[in-house]
Amino acid sequence: MAKSWSVLDTFEMNFRPLVVIELARGTKKETIEWFTQRIVDKKSDGGAQLLVKPLVTENGDEIIYLVGASHLRLLLGAETVGLVKECNDSSMRTFTYSSRKTFKDFADDNHNFLTMAECQYIIKHELENLRAKDEKIIPGYPQAKLYPGKSIVRRLLTSGILVQIFPLHDREELKKLRHSWYGRVKVRYQPLDEIRCYFGETIALYFGFLEYFTFALIPMAVIGIPYYVFAWEDYDKYVMFATFNLLWSTVILEVWKRVCAIVTYRWGTLLMKRQFEEPRPGFHGVLGINPITGREEPVYSSIKRQIRIYLVSLPFVCLCLYFSLYVMMIYFDLEQWALDYHEENESNFSSLMLFVPSIIYAVVIEIMNRIYRYAAEFLTSWENHRLESSYQNHLILKVLVFNFLNCFASLFYIAFVLFDMKLLRQSLATLLITSQILNQFAESLLPYWLQKRQKKRMKKRMCSLKTDTDLSLVEQVNLEREMGTYFGTFDDYLELFLQFGYVSLFSCVYPLAAVFAVLNNMTEIYSDALKMCRVYKRPFAEPTANIGVWQLAFETMSVISVVTNCILIGMSPQVNAFFPDSKMDLILTVALVEHLLLAIKFIMAFVIPDKPRDIQIKLAKLEFESLEALKQQ
């Protein structure tokens, strides 16, 4: 197999495979040669200066390539992507190769200075920034056009020559991580730093948020239990619980920003400079001059995009919302019909029929959510956003609004149109618990089981091929490339967001929701961890400094929940009894309280600083130093 080593391996024999490139079956020889050559070429010649090694599969095809890099190359790459590392004086600084000696744990022979996730992130960045020089097409594929500066990997991906690029698991590290993460049944904090080293900041931050959020729900859960146990029905107690809940949710969201700043400062991502964003792979347009870079690249008129957003997507979303409401009305009709039927001919069959509408509705909601998700992805992609971040924001907004309505519309209807608190409590409990059980099952246990079965089959096939039972690199790669792809934290955050809605929107009606949420999240941590470690391909690390648009989404939910809770309390018979003479006084009081609560929320959000004082000082210190350095120049 020695012949398949790239030219570079002459001066670096300890090739450590980091990233896998899978090409389409039957890719032309000249294309492969040109592509691998470009990856290996020196930086000064416009290459990526990485190491490449083909992996021979069972049928002898060379369609899988392993990419690695020399230690020096990785260090230089760390400088390019702007990694921030801890220095010897325990401050965080942007890594540069020339100042490498000042960094903590740096030694020329310490290959663990950069975590494996960081190395893989660097290689991904370098591969994506491998740009066409004067090639007009991809050799061998005249229909795959190139222009100077176009990312080669992105063009290969969009023209289907490149099937996928993914980072390899490190079986040793993964085993260690699994052990400390969910190996022992013991209640303790998650090993966030280890997760971050292995999966990168975005995923570690999700688990951090999940854990934080679970802890934050505990006070609500603890206060909620006696309401259930002693069946407290005094509404002054409910008012207290709701008030506490509303202020508490503001506090936890504000404090999360501080926690997030502490964690991401330690990880260095809080200080990382935002890189210039390249167009996302799917972006297309006529060749023009980018006004920002002055480079030739596809441009697409912003007005056209606005037209697509406001004249097509927006009406479509509204239509979907309307349709969802329409389906909800049909559900209530069915429910009524089932009730009538049960009353008329009381039998075992008829009482079973009572459940039918709910089941149908639950299934329909699930189907609608899925169809809508595809539609939203299609539409957002058709809107042709230049940047991945703007694509994501538009997608999240579309999906959030629809999911919010789809999940909560029936509850709102029950609460504010039917005024049926008992039914509300019952529906809330059913929806929350079933959605939690379904999610846990569909999200990790089912894929885990499928994956295990496939692994067995694969192993069997492998065993028939070879005789040694130890899983070699070839087997590992073949196994991992068949694994599902983890498409980011979107669905996980969405689940938490909807859960937060169930807990806070109607918290004064069903205080037990927080208890179920806490219980669910405790297992959710384990099932999500299992999913990350066992079910999916390893995802590329993605540096991030916060949870992005989700912070806003949670804050909006907590504002809406102030309104809903105030109305619910205002509608309760106990509170109504306080104002026997005049409904008007009641409503005015409720409105006043609501406005006061909202005002307090906004003031609290304003008064609590987003970053703890010591982080603020550290950031100010860095800023001061860079100002001083500029002066010295």
Add this chain to the structure above:
Amino acid sequence: MAKSWSVLDTFEMNFRPLVVIELARGTKKETIEWFTQRIVDKKSDGGAQLLVKPLVTENGDEIIYLVGASHLRLLLGAETVGLVKECNDSSMRTFTYSSRKTFKDFADDNHNFLTMAECQYIIKHELENLRAKDEKIIPGYPQAKLYPGKSIVRRLLTSGILVQIFPLHDREELKKLRHSWYGRVKVRYQPLDEIRCYFGETIALYFGFLEYFTFALIPMAVIGIPYYVFAWEDYDKYVMFATFNLLWSTVILEVWKRVCAIVTYRWGTLLMKRQFEEPRPGFHGVLGINPITGREEPVYSSIKRQIRIYLVSLPFVCLCLYFSLYVMMIYFDLEQWALDYHEENESNFSSLMLFVPSIIYAVVIEIMNRIYRYAAEFLTSWENHRLESSYQNHLILKVLVFNFLNCFASLFYIAFVLFDMKLLRQSLATLLITSQILNQFAESLLPYWLQKRQKKRMKKRMCSLKTDTDLSLVEQVNLEREMGTYFGTFDDYLELFLQFGYVSLFSCVYPLAAVFAVLNNMTEIYSDALKMCRVYKRPFAEPTANIGVWQLAFETMSVISVVTNCILIGMSPQVNAFFPDSKMDLILTVALVEHLLLAIKFIMAFVIPDKPRDIQIKLAKLEFESLEALKQQ
């Protein structure tokens, strides 16, 4: 007088006086010598490397010094303060001496490359950054302690040796500016760029905001006139007017951010890096190590400050607010008493008596505002904020809250407790118009008259001393140092803020308020311009990129006005007539509309980008270039 030139004038004969330093009468000779020497000393010796020239006054004292600088020194200073200037390719860039040739209008002999305001700002910055080396005290004043790194000028100011530092007017430029600003009676835009060249960005931005705000009020005023002329009393029309008003106020505040970005981009301040903020002059504490700079300087525990803020200032402010409400209640009692008296014994005297309570209350409000202002300044200063910006923010917050309550509490009481719309309209009109007239008079006309009288007296005295009638430099300096000091745009913005309150809080009751506001602002522009040019000392230019905390204040006011207007409309008999059966439906409808309006406001604020697209592109381009430059390194 040649002997009094500093050493430096040997190589720069064309000394142009820019800044005046006035020392206390009887300052010791050694102090003056040391201080002027430090100003003149080379940068490498820790001096400011400026030019100094004493000005001999009538009685022969040398207590006034003129400060200037060589052209080269000013250019280097422009680099130090980080001025942003236009380049030949019409992009905006931070000025550096080495790249000076690439800047528009730069020529070695073009002394107008930097505006006079910029030169004065540079000199102020250099003087304030003149720091003690190894001096322990100010020579001649053993009680005025120094420590290495302490700003000498700030210590001289706090120990009373330095009376004031102010920039000189440029009589020629001022004449030109006056002519184009308010010389001709003709409706047109203000010469904002010229104002900015002469007075700096903060003041120019205030006038820009004043003008923008006036234009923005015109649609409201135009729509408001027919309501008055045709005495429209249909509440559907009022509802329309109020809805338009509320959305309009959101739009204008969002659009202002964009206008502000356009203007400050042109001025270069949008791109200016924030300088490291030094402690404000009044800040004191024990000597310690600043954790950010690592330098020795006074430090003051943040916890102590928090205690002072929350345990002393906050209760005091609350007490003042309570007192203000108490006074208001007394006013209403007096008003009632006057009414009763008038009803009992109807006479000319008694009908005159009807006005007495209002007059007393107006005077008391004014007195309370002034006393409170002193108290707020004292308290905020006692809170011992390290930074001028944080001092200003705390002061603004204190004053804003009190002024808001003091001015609007009686209107709120009339509207929501007495439910007397007629009285509300009457009080609103009276308060708005009288406050406008009083303000215009007290703010500029009175000081202008006083100043003119003093000038005459001064001229007389001068004439008795000398024979030539042309105002020499000595006379100019003597005249200007006696002029009042302009303490920043605080009071001007406060006036606009309260006006915005009068216009928007009760806009559906009194649509004519916008008309009065527009009329007032049209004269306000002239009287403020007069004030700046004729009444006050020239203020130092202060670079700024936005109107700071006022943006937030105006936005908060526009949120509050949604609430007040919705309640007012809900209370109107015409709207009540729509819901003859149930008050409850009415209130619920009003609450729903209010929440919808608030939601629309927030969505609009979110959707409208803060910077226009072309400015965004220009900023992104600069950021991209600096990233690329970093990579090249």
